[in-house]
Amino acid sequence: MSLLQGKVVCITGASRGIGRGCALECVKHGATGLILHFYGDSETQNEIESLKQEIxxxxxxxxxxxxxxxxxxxxxSNKVVEEGVKFVGRIDVLISNAGICPFWDFLSTPLSIWERTRSVNLDGSFYITQRVANQMRNQTPQGGSIIGISSISALVGGGQQVHYTPTKAAILSLMQSCAVALGPYNIRANAILPGTIATDINKDDLSDVAKREGMIKRTCLRRLGAPDDVAGPAVFLASDLAKYVTGASLLVDGGLFVNLQ
Structure with missing residues (x-):
């Protein structure tokens, strides 16, 4: 089923993890154009090249x-939109995914860690969302779908994530306000809140076997998430199946949030 047939999708942080999973799923569902943002060091350059081959x-x-x-x-963000539109003409979907989570004890968190986490996760999401929204407003036909990758951490706390959780709560709020601001231009804005997804962002934290097993036991489906577990919901929100969905938040956590036992 080609839910994204003919659509152009822009994804930030596309070289690995959830961003990479979304890129592959979008192609499987018929996306004809992909604008892939990546950090740009040698490691992510190699990853983006291998992703191109998979696509x-x-x-x-x-x-x-x-x-x-x-x-x-x-x-x-200016460069992503300008270069992308130059080659593919428009942007139908934005998946704002780029983010970092350097685990750190709150009482000793350096100011530089707070500033970097905020600037990547929140400031970066604001920049790319605003820039793509302007493109979606000005293109013909007008409109599009914006998806902010927030986190279950927007709803709950973490002792080593005090610098991280506020940024994810802010992305949820950003999508809600964008739904209001951009609705008149036929632009939908929604947030996805992943639970514990096994990616590079948390591989060191989950290398603690006891902690990993504890997370699995707390999750109703008794497993950690994988990038494609998030990519499927992203495709749904990007597609016309969700044409009347905006300002929503979709928790994709295998039942972690609801499990109090």
Missing amino acids: VAINANTTIVAVPGDIADPET
């Missing part, structure tokens, strides 16, 4: 534009 293996006709840069720099 071509699914559909060799997919147009791929890869744009490097630090999402915390507002010029990166």
